[in-house]
Amino acid sequence: MEHARKATIMRQANDIARNYDERINQVKVRYLDEEQHVLIANSEGKFVEDTRIHSRLAIQATASEGKEMQTGFYGPGAHAGFEFIENLNLEHYAGEAARIAVTMLHADECPSGKFPVIIDNEFGGVIFHEACGHGLEATAVAKNNSVFANRIGEKVAPEIVTYIDDGTLPNEWGSLNIDDEGEKTRKNILIENGILKGYLIDKFNARRMNAEPTGSSRRQSYRFNPTSRMTNTYIAPGSSKPEEIIASTEYGIYAKYMGGGQVNPSTGDYNFAVMEAYIVKDGKIDRPVRGATLIGNGARTLQLVDRVGNNLAHGAGMCGSISGSLPVNVGQPMIRVSEITVGGTKGE
Amino acid sequence: MNIVEYQEKLLDKAIKAGFKEAEVYFERKNSFQCMLYEGQIDSYETSEDGGLCLRGLYNGKLGYAYTEKLDDDSMSFLIDSAKANADVLDEDECIDIFEGSNEYTSYEFYNEELETIGIPEKIELLRLIEQKIRAYDSRIVTLDYCFLQEYSTERSLANSKNLSLSHKENGLVIFLSTVVREGEELKTGSYLKMTRDFHSLNADEIAKAAAEEALANLGEKSIPSGKYPIILRSDATASLLSIFMPILSAENAQKDQSLLKGKVGQKVASDTFTLLNAPFHPEALSGASFDGEGVATKEQAIILDGILQTLLHNRKTAKKEGCETSGHAHKDSYKGTLSIAPQNLYISPGKRSQEALIASVSEGVLITKLSGLHSGTNTISGDFSVAAQGFHIQDGKIASPVKQMTIAGNFFDFLNNIEETSSELYFLPNGYGSSSLLVKELSVTVE
Structure with missing residues (x-):
């Protein structure tokens, strides 16, 4: 070209x-x-x-x-x-x-406190990428350094939550034909209707965990050792219409576009910046606010998802971890979490 | 072919191929790293990584290209690619290749002894540290990172104006993250140590510091959200400084991306705040005697007693501004184009210790760690809202660790609200350093 x-x-x-x-x-x-x-x-x-x-x-x-x-x-x-x-x-x-x-x-300065938070579809999925996805990678699970370790079959989320990592989606930013150990990528269901079903596992950790690899082993280049990583990870669509989710929220924050974030995989504590946020008041989008940061614990936040929309979309991002920086998709429909701690400059 | 010969030959060919001036930049990094997990080697890696970049003036524009393969075929690839790259550029504010500074400070960034010590001895030290941490307290669960890296880097820059410079550095970094548990409460604490002197590393001291860093976080309590006086520990301050460095870049100012534009000579921070650029600081592992364009680096105050002395310039921004370059052209690697960065930038220490600063606060928060810095900060507006870990201060003493927090404010206001800087000085491996700061107040939100 x-x-x-x-x-x-x-x-x-x-x-x-x-x-x-x-x-x-x-x-x-x-x-x-x-x-x-x-x-x-x-x-x-x-x-x-x-x-x-x-x-x-x-x-x-x-x-x-x-x-x-x-x-x-x-x-x-x-x-x-x-x-x-x-x-x-x-x-x-x-x-x-x-x-x-x-x-x-x-935009006004964002108030701080504990609020219901509506996270829009597409790149909004970054929050579960950080808050849950990393904790489901064998890198953390195999050494028991994850809140999700040894919990297969347990209810870790409300029934409306199904969480999937699918490296086979055609032409998506995080897709691969084969992973970096030569395994075919596949659709891995991690959480199904709230029940923990599986992890993302590379060959090395598969031995440690006595499990099968899941086509999830990735590395940036020959300079890195491959390990379990995400591909296209998303929350499956639910039944709520986005406008109904907003209309049913009395007071809260609507995060239209998320910025980046970070998680401590051992504890599950995460933090996120919201690039474009609004106050929702009496079921309507009221006014834009800036400087909103979301903090919390991944496992607890997951339990508090109370609406899952029907408008699934994916967004492209780069994910940095021990095997380098990789293209990954994060995705979700619009969701609502009943309570997240929001840090803002305005005070309460 | 050795690198000096290769550089000469490539420069010669580039000039013959129609480049008016040309520069060749070469970099090679050797690294060894290893991770331990419960006494076992979890990963072990040695690497040699390097490449070469050609930058040259072609039809009045500076094109560039790089390669990792140093052979004769690469020469024509570099010359053709750099020409093609020059053709696609819009900018005409052309900067020539630098003829050299009058004088370069000589300073040793390389300790030969570090490389003569065998890898087994280094791994053994790491193993000993891990063992001592795990034995330190029954609440210690494991280490989720137990990591050692040793590196050495060589760089050289030669150009068609007969400038030829070289640089060699090395260092060793240990990073430990300790997981602790008490009842249902799970916490981590991380600790980093860097040096060029292997024999200065003491396993007992390191293990104690790493273990205490994590254990101190147990027993968290919530405090009301609100505005509090803040003591920002030196390492956390250095990480915040490194994120907001772009506000000092003259390139950003010229592109209207920095609110410090036009502020040289004006007060931008409190009187107690002095920010120094120190390419030869003994406690930092980075720095060099020349910058990415071959300009001699120097010790200089960027902000002195609150007054902005200069922005960080390379030759292009200096030409635009009609001033001298400050020697801050930066090449991230042989792959990168030129940007702007300091050579060890630190907030100058004050007289009293951090402990004395804490003792002077009746109620406040000590922040020991910031996370989410790459996403929760806006270097253009100066706004920040980032996750923080720390302790509640009551009556001049540390009362308890606080649940996950965010601190929020504006960096430009923050600079003006610094009341005192402590006597400690801490450098991050990336060359940013700081003392601990007492800040009038920041907005704190607690989970």
């Missing part, structure tokens, strides 16, 4: 974001394409090859007015080639990055 065609698309995204509003004063567009060839051979006679092609466009817009500056970000990606970038709805992605920045510019 010619450099010029890539640069043209980047300029288009830049122009869309810049022209969104006069307060957009800086736009950063990053383009990535990557072709990774792997050959895996082992002493058990395995000999497999694969080629993985990843493409991503990441748009960051900054809005400023007076002393205030805020940013918005959107970074769609796929396990696909340039056709993915060429067919992207730039108006949507670049427009959203700009809209978030402008919306947050004059």
